Amino acid sequence: MLDNKDQQLLVALQSQARMSVSELANTINLSDTPTLRRIKKLEQEHVITGYHAAINPKSLNLNVLVYAFVRLSQNSVSAAQQFEQHVEKLAHVLECSVISGSHDYLLKIISQDLESYEQFVKHQLGSLSCIANIESTVVLKQSFSKKQLPL
Structure with missing residues (x-):
């Protein structure tokens, strides 16, 4: 189950997947290391399945x-x-x-x-x-x- 920080992280990544870990950490009010850990966990659990460029x-x-x-x-x-x-x-x-x-x-x-x-x-x-x-x-x-x- 996703907690509030995971959901905030997903909202931020959906709007701008190229955000740096530091920017993401600042957005969800965590430090860099726990933020990176959460991203890796979400990727391993296949909640995050990839990163894509939107092309016209x-x-x-x-x-x-x-x-x-x-x-x-x-x-x-x-x-x-x-x-x-x-x-x-x-x-x-x-x-x-x-x-x-x-x-x-x-x-x-x-x-x-x-x-x-x-x-x-x-x-x-x-x-x-x-x-x-x-x-x-x-x-x-x-x-x-x-x-x-x-x-």
Whole structure:
């Protein structure tokens, strides 16, 4: 269970992961050594799973965000494994979630434009024989995207 200092540390790291240990220690009102110990403990317990740079997709000419609903042709472990292993290798697939309802998966996909997304679906995603159906929803405008978890 996380105590108050751990939660304060996580809030600080979520807003600025490049903060020095001294800055973090000052923020949570501890000295450097106990703060570093807490960080290492949170990493070992897989509460903190990594540190990432937030990159503006448009600066890399990635202008289209699509959510694709995928239905597999059969509801089997082998089809699910085949699908998951395949999409994990696709760089344009940012997220893959197993969902309930009339579809099996929800994919978050980024692409340069609609034409390149169409090529991606036809040649990379749609080439899998275990896929029965793909329904795409194009994001017209992303109002916001939160990276920080509520603590």
